[in-house]
Structures are given as C-alpha cells and as structure tokens.
Amino acid sequence: MKKYYIDKKEVEWEEFLKALNSGDYTLTEATAEKEVLKSGNPEKEILDLKEKLLETDYKAIKYAEGEITDAEYEPIKQRRREWRRRINELEKEIQ
Incomplete structure (x- = not known):
C-alpha cells in the first residue's frame, strides 16, 4: 500500500x-x-512576490515623477528591495 x-x-x-x-x-x-x-512552494512564492511588486509599481512611478517625497517612498522602496532579494534567492533555489 x-x-x-x-x-x-x-x-x-x-x-x-x-x-x-x-x-x-x-x-x-x-x-x-x-x-x-x-x-513551501518556491514557484508560488515567486509569483506572489512579483504580484506585490506590480501592485506597488504605481508608487515607484509617482516617486520618479516627483509626486511623492523620499520620506513617503522609503518604506515602499525597502519592501520592494526585500521582495526582489527574496525572488532572486528563490530562483537560485529552484535552478
């Protein structure tokens, strides 16, 4: 069995x-x-993290266009940096 x-x-x-x-x-x-x-499911986690990046792209664009300040964008920038780091880590893990 x-x-x-x-x-x-x-x-x-x-x-x-x-x-x-x-x-x-x-x-x-x-x-x-x-x-x-x-x-754990690295592929699913990667997709979830990429979705988070997409959801915050508009804030990055607003920052680039001067619509929000450095102070307003800093926490978002830190989260996005961490998400990209984790994506890279997971992609290495599944190769």
Whole structure:
C-alpha cells in the first residue's frame, strides 16, 4: 500500500491531497511506494512576490515623477528591495 508524507510525517491520503491542492507544498518524491510533500512552494512564492511588486509599481512611478517625497517612498522602496532579494534567492533555489 502506498504511503503519503508531509514534511516527513506519514499522513492519510485525504490530508495529503488537501495539502497538495493548497499550493503551499512542493511534491519532492513520487514513486510506486510513496509520495512526499515538503512545506513551501518556491514557484508560488515567486509569483506572489512579483504580484506585490506590480501592485506597488504605481508608487515607484509617482516617486520618479516627483509626486511623492523620499520620506513617503522609503518604506515602499525597502519592501520592494526585500521582495526582489527574496525572488532572486528563490530562483537560485529552484535552478
């Protein structure tokens, strides 16, 4: 009988399927004997972070056009920098 694991813990098929469908896990092994999920989904996280960048692009444009001050843009700039750093980190991880 096939066994199912999430983060090294054996689980029932229903729990495994629910976790797999959530998009919050990555399938790391699939054989005739077992299937293994690992917490985290780098591809999904990258997409989520890129969405955040897109959502704040208008602030970057406003800053570039002088519509908002350095002080107003600084927190946004810091978040965007962190999001890009994390995207680069995740992309290296999945290569």
